Amino acid sequence: MSRLWNRRVAALEPYVPGEQPTARDLLKLNTNELPYGPSPRALAALRESCTDTLRLYPDPTSLALRETIGHAYDVTPDRVFVGNGSDEVLAHAFRGLFRDDAPALFADVTYGFYPVYCGLFDQPFETVPLGEDFRIDVRAYDRPCGGIAIANPNANTGIALPVAELAWLARARPDSTLIVDEAYVDFGADSAIRLTRDHDNVLVVQTLSKSRALAGLRVGYAIGHPDLIEGLTRVKDSFNSYPLDRLAQIGAAAAIADSAWLAETTGRVIATREALVRALAQRGFQVLPSCANFILMRHATHSAASLQLRLRERDIIVRRLGMPRIADWLRLTIGTDRDSDRLLAALDDIRVN
Numbered sequence: 001m002s003r004l005w006n007r008r009v010a011a012l013e014p015y016v017p018g019e020q021p022t023a024r025d026l027l028k029l030n031t032n033e034l035p036y037g038p039s040p041r042a043l044a045a046l047r048e049s050c051t052d053t054l055r056l057y058p059d060p061t062s063l064a065l066r067e068t069i070g071h072a073y074d075v076t077p078d079r080v081f082v083g084n085g086s087d088e089v090l091a092h093a094f095r096g097l098f099r100d101d102a103p104a105l106f107a108d109v110t111y112g113f114y115p116v117y118c119g120l121f122d123q124p125f126e127t128v129p130l131g132e133d134f135r136i137d138v139r140a141y142d143r144p145c146g147g148i149a150i151a152n153p154n155a156n157t158g159i160a161l162p163v164a165e166l167a168w169l170a171r172a173r174p175d176s177t178l179i180v181d182e183a184y185v186d187f188g189a190d191s192a193i194r195l196t197r198d199h200d201n202v203l204v205v206q207t208l209s210k211s212r213a214l215a216g217l218r219v220g221y222a223i224g225h226p227d228l229i230e231g232l233t234r235v236k237d238s239f240n241s242y243p244l245d246r247l248a249q250i251g252a253a254a255a256i257a258d259s260a261w262l263a264e265t266t267g268r269v270i271a272t273r274e275a276l277v278r279a280l281a282q283r284g285f286q287v288l289p290s291c292a293n294f295i296l297m298r299h300a301t302h303s304a305a306s307l308q309l310r311l312r313e314r315d316i317i318v319r320r321l322g323m324p325r326i327a328d329w330l331r332l333t334i335g336t337d338r339d340s341d342r343l344l345a346a347l348d349d350i351r352v353n
Contacts, residue, residue, distance in 0.1 A: 008120060015116045019317060027342055029333040030319040032184075032294045034213035036268070036336075038251075039261040042214065045254035049247055058246040060237075065244070068253040069221055073193050079223055081232045082252075084243040086183055086207035086220030087113060089232070090149075093203055095121050096235040097177040097228060098147035105145045107136055109323050111155035111181060130325070134288055134296075135159055138169040148173065151181040153189050156321055156331060158290030160189035167192075170199040177228070180204045184292035186211035186266045187273075193223050200225035210293060211266050212255045219244060219252040269293050273334045279344055283352050298329045302352055314346040 001010060019030060037043070066080040083089040094117040098104050106114045108127040118125040128140045134157045141148050148169070153160040170178050178201055180192045185206065195202045203224035209215035222232060236243060244252075255261075273295065277287050280297055287297045298304060307330060308320045319331045332343070 008122070012119050013116065015113045016322075021317065025315055027316040027335070027339055029335055029339070029343065030317045030331075031215075032210060032292070032333045033215050034210065034265065034269070034293065035334075035339060036213060036265045038213040039255045039258040041258045041261070042212075042251045042255035046247055046251040049250045054246060056246075058242055058244060058249060060241045062244050062249050065219075065249045065253045065256075066221075068256050069223070072256050072259070073223060075193070075196070075223055078226045079196065079229060081222040081224075081229045081236075082244055082249075083220050083222075083232075083236065084240075084248075085209060085218040086181070086205050088243060089205050089220045089222050090114075090179070090181065091117050091120075092232050092235040092239075093177070093179050093205070093222065094118065094123060094147075094149075096231045097179070097203065098123055099176075100124065100146060102144055102146040104147045104149065105141050105143075106149040107151075107154065109134065109154070109156055109325050110149075111151050111183075112321070112323075114149055130154075130157070136161055138165045138172075141169055142172045145173070145176055147177040147179065149179040149181060151183065152192065153184045153187070153291040155181070155183065156323070156326060157288050157296050158184070158292035158294055159288060160185075160291040163190045163192050163195065166202075167195055167199070170195060170202050174199075174201055176201060178202050182206045183210055184294075186262065187293045188270055188291035196224050200227060203228050208252055208255055211262060213265070214251065214255055217248050217251055219248050269334050272337050272340055275337070276334065276340045276343075279340070280347075283344075283347055285352070293334045294331055295334070296326065296329050296331050299352055302350070304328045304330045307350070307352075310350050311343075311346055314349065316343060316346055 062082045065082055066077040069080045070077045100123050104123055104125040105128055108129045131137055182191055182204055185191050193204050203222050205222045207220040280287055285297045285299050287295050304320050308318055311318055
């Protein structure tokens with residue numbers, strides 16, 4: 001701790017990202033990246049854009065990208081905001097669209113960045129416990145608050161809510177911003193984007209880091225009422241007017257436009273996930289029902305810490321999160337079928353049956 005830190009920095013507990021190892025022989029199942037490469041159209045667009053125009057600043061409004069996103073979801077560009085990964089979009093939303101005279105609400109088991117944003121921005125918050133089945137009960141959020149953030153599917157559990165329940169909550173709390181964080185929506189859940197047409201308090205946030213395999217490009221976006229988008233833009237332009245570089249804007253637009261590639265690769269992930277869940281159940285694992293590209297699992301006779309260590313000894317990295325309610329659960333990214341075979345062989349070697 002430095003004497004030069006202000007009180008916010010001194011009190012922060014920063015988000016800890018998943019390990020990014022450099023060894024090439026490790027099976028990396030800890031950060032929910034797609035096992036398949038990005039859209040070939042995106043890669044071609046990136047190659048073609050590496051020209052001397054990189055000496056120029058990018059479009060601060062990212063208009064071409066916002067138009068592409070708008071076309072994909074049948075919304076006008078003034079309903080689209082883009083940022084440097086969905087993390088930045090979420091941070092701007094917490095900063096600009098939550099009222100700090102009342103606590104923000106989010107689940108006790110969800111994306112770990114939410115309380116970090118609150119600490120950074122002096123935003124009071126309260127966590128809402130998931131049910132015994134790890135599901136979100138939207139009625140528990142129907143109370144005075146500064147805003148609501150719900151990851152759907154929920155981060156770390158993979159469980160998804162029906163959009164009708166989110167619509168009920170948007171109607172119940174019309175004067176509170178409802179952020180629906182859809183980082184994993186393409187792996188089997190329904191998007192709440194259609195709610196943004198009738199509810200001016202709903203902001204849907206998505207990312208290109210998961211289903212579109214562009215985690216290294218850092219592009220996220222939000223869709224909502226123009227008033228919400230204007231608020232996000234005011235925050236952005238008070239922090240960094242150029243969050244997306246030229247390459248990011250061009251590559252992201254090409255990836256968004258390639259809907260056929262998205263359907264093919266997400267379908268492969270879903271098929272691998274369902275087969276892996278069945279195989280793990282045969283080995284005595286409890287696995288939560290997931291609509292994401294990861295699963296949360298535990299074993300009755302093997303602790304999560306022990307399994308994580310023993311898998312690491314076999315060059316397989318999985319993630320154990322620090323939240324108390326899931327401290328004895330492991331989160332596994334869905335890889336290829338071959339990755340699943342390697343994981344299951346390692347578990348058989350550990351003798352989890």
